[in-house]
Amino acid sequence: MTDAAYPVIRTRPKRDGRFRDGHPWVYKDELVLDRRARALPPGSVAILENSLREPMALVALNSESGIAARDLDRDVTHTIDAAWIHDRLERALTQRTRLFSEPFYRLTHAEGDGLPGLVIDRMGDALSIQPNTAWAEMMVPHVLSALDALLSPKTVVVNRDSRGRTQEGLGSGRTLERGSDEGPVEVKQNGAIYLADLMSGQKTGVYFDQRPNHAFVARLAGSGDVLDVFGHTGGFSMACLAAGATSALCIDSSEPALGLATKAAALNGFEQAFKTQRGDAFDAMKALAAEGQSFETVICDPPAFAPSKQALTAGLRAYERTARLAVPLVKPGGTLTVCSCSHAVTPDALRETVVSALRIGRRTGRLLRSGRAGADHPTHPSLPEAGYLKALTFSVD
DSSP: OOGGGSOEEEEOTTOOHHHHTTOSEEEGGGEEOOHHHHTSOTTEEEEEEOTTOOEEEEEEEOTTSSEEEEEEESOTTSOOSHHHHHHHHHHHHHHHHHHOSSSEEEEEEGGGGTOTTEEEEEETTEEEEEEOSHHHHHTHHHHHHHHHHHHOOSEEEEEOOOTHHHHTTOOOOEEEEESOOOSOEEEEETTEEEEEOTTTSSTTSSOGGGHHHHHHHHHHHTTSEEEEETOTTTHHHHHHHHTTOSEEEEEESOHHHHHHHHHHHHHHTOTTTEEEEESOHHHHHHHHHHTTOOEEEEEEOOOOSOSSGGGHHHHHHHHHHHHHHHGGGEEEEEEEEEEEOOTTOOHHHHHHHHHHHHHHTTOOEEEEEEEOOOTTSOOOTTOGGGOOOEEEEEEEO
16 A cells, blocks of 8 residues: 555654654644544544654544544554454464463553553453544454454453543443353452453453462462452452462452452352451441451552542542551551552552551551562553552561
């Protein structure tokens, strides 16, 4: 094909530096968005040129989004079609099969796999797809065809409930594209079975990003007791019990999530060792402290308290409050793990909140590990903010 097969958009003078140096996004104020460019449907493929009319890349354009152009391919002679999608998915699949012996992982992680906004989680014969950008939404038919050819999945759900879709001007909802809804899907990781609700669970129904952090905490838990705060479907609890923990108490405000955790515990044979408590996590930690209870292993994995830079100050206060309430619940010599999935919170900022909580609680501690998402969640090297997950584990005296 020739370059003329795609419409051309251009950067403003002297505004192409970040993209030229490898960043995968072009912001709205960096582009010349004339009437012709604005008329292109959201998600359209275009050739991005600099102000000197030199081609730089094929991009996905959405002139209504703050991130107006997303890098697809630096070779402008390529065609973004079904074969291109198949090739990118096949590459991602090859990498995951080298990393994991069983088919339970994140298959594509958006820009980290060169597929802007496209997230796919594989759970055996089931797939959950999140098309989080206008371009990814347009590519869903090609994605489904490629996945049929590569994996022949029995169940495929397209999940359109992510927060990022709102910024792209996209709607919400979930559709069952393949198979039938027969209830939660079994997911195997870290020696345990988890249950994922693809049609109504949070995100894709499972949190593969925490897998290495689950494993690390589980090794330290030994045969002790575990407190899993904001535990949702029991991610840390199941891993710890599978590794030999004596008991686990999972606290969360979601009754459906705790219901899945209870069913998973039964599947694993942990009925006697696993307990749940529904309610506000802060109130629950206060009550446990008032009762004089403590645990060898305490994990706090809250929702994103700081989903944006504007919410950072309030979010850090919430993380510090979380850590401050958790510190008294750790037995001497035990461990405290505090997680954050907020993009705006840096590892250093999260560490400082835990250090502050230890100081207020008159405890001392050592940082044993600073964890992140697993290898099936690759980050674009020029997009460090995509490394959203932090999991800090402290030994507490």
